[in-house]
Amino acid sequence: MAPFRHLFPSLLLAVLAGACHARGSRGEALLFSLEDPRGDDHGDGELRYPLRQDFEPGSLDLVSLAAHAESGGTRFEATFARPIVKPQRGRTIDAAGTTMTDMARFGFYTFNLDIYVDTDRVEGSGRTDTLPGRNLTLASGSAWEKVILLSPRPYESRDLLRTLWARDAREEAGRQGAVSESTVRTLDAQVERQLEERVFFPTRIRVFGNTVSFFVPDSFLGGLARSSWGYAVAVTGATLDRRVDLPSAFGSVTAPSEQSVSALGIGPGVSRERLGGGRLGDPNQSPIVDLMVPEGIRQEEVLGPKGPAWPAVTPASSVLPQAPDAGAPGGQGDTPGP
Ligand SMILES: [Ca+2]
Numbered sequence: 001m002a003p004f005r006h007l008f009p010s011l012l013l014a015v016l017a018g019a020c021h022a023r024g025s026r027g028e029a030l031l032f033s034l035e036d037p038r039g040d041d042h043g044d045g046e047l048r049y050p051l052r053q054d055f056e057p058g059s060l061d062l063v064s065l066a067a068h069a070e071s072g073g074t075r076f077e078a079t080f081a082r083p084i085v086k087p088q089r090g091r092t093i094d095a096a097g098t099t100m101t102d103m104a105r106f107g108f109y110t111f112n113l114d115i116y117v118d119t120d121r122v123e124g125s126g127r128t129d130t131l132p133g134r135n136l137t138l139a140s141g142s143a144w145e146k147v148i149l150l151s152p153r154p155y156e157s158r159d160l161l162r163t164l165w166a167r168d169a170r171e172e173a174g175r176q177g178a179v180s181e182s183t184v185r186t187l188d189a190q191v192e193r194q195l196e197e198r199v200f201f202p203t204r205i206r207v208f209g210n211t212v213s214f215f216v217p218d219s220f221l222g223g224l225a226r227s228s229w230g231y232a233v234a235v236t237g238a239t240l241d242r243r244v245d246l247p248s249a250f251g252s253v254t255a256p257s258e259q260s261v262s263a264l265g266i267g268p269g270v271s272r273e274r275l276g277g278g279r280l281g282d283p284n285q286s287p288i289v290d291l292m293v294p295e296g297i298r299q300e301e302v303l304g305p306k307g308p309a310w311p312a313v314t315p316a317s318s319v320l321p322q323a324p325d326a327g328a329p330g331g332q333g334d335t336p337g338p
Pocket residue numbers: 036037038039040041061062063290
């Protein structure tokens with residue numbers, strides 16, 4: 001379907017949202033809403049779901065992301081093309097008898113949703129890397145200050161991210177010479193601070209039909225989510241069990257679980273354990289299934305070989321692309337100075 005048919009309502013919603021925000025209403029006000037085309041849950045165009053009954057075309061197809069003001073924070077609401085698959089009660093997933101409901105206590109288990117938030121909109125300010133295992137780089141004009149990772153296993157994902165960032169920091173320091181114990185402690189403390197300040201793993205989560213909603217407190221974002229910020233949103237398949245993401249016989253799974261925070265890898269051909277349709281000889285291919293991109297940018301190109309860096313979407317600028325003088329409600333205070 002043409003993307004415009006989906007964009008138009010989102011623009012209207014964003015206009016309304018800006019108005020609500022400006023009035024400072026904190027009831028259940030809609031802050032903004034972004035839409036994504038239906039039927040593009042195919043990464044670079046070739047990506048295929050794992051051969052499993054719980055993955056069907058459309059199941060990881062993001063169609064909208066809305067943000068609502070709530071007491072103490074923002075409630076995001078992500079809607080998919082199909083009902084969200086619930087963990088099956090009593091179904092065991094390993095030899096130790098761990099059940100699916102033990103592993104996925106928040107009512108979903110097939111996907112992760114990453115939201116990279118560019119709060120200062122300053123070129124080159126912030127990070128352009130994505131979380132381990134996403135294998136994608138953001139445009140420098142969309143460098144992020146904060147990331148929200150909605151994962152089926154938030155606590156485990158947080159531990160894993162700490163481990164991976166700490167490992168990277170030590171390796172980086174090691175390249176400049178021997179690393180003392182006190183340096184390791186300092187590095188670990190820095191990683192801990194980055195985790196605290198920059199990354200949020202929602203745990204107030206509700207799954208209903210095609211929609212998952214999750215709460216992000218003001219203390220993390222520094223207030224309500226603003227329509228003037230940049231949002232880079234990506235859906236990946238989720239791994240519940242570390243075993244499932246180990247390198248397969250194909251030998252080219254992009255992200256073994258040790259290097260990924262909860263994201264399923266991709267490889268050529270088809271598989272039960274990972275995403276298929278991966279490019280041969282491209283071990284760093286991104287396994288992102290669905291991606292939000294601004295108008296005029298193609299997801300398939302961003303996720304394709306040697307694709308352009310990934311730009312974020314700004315709800316407010318989708319409303320008034322060339323009209324900064326139109327008195328955008330709530331816009332003035334949000335715009336960072338030069
Ligand atoms: Ca989509």
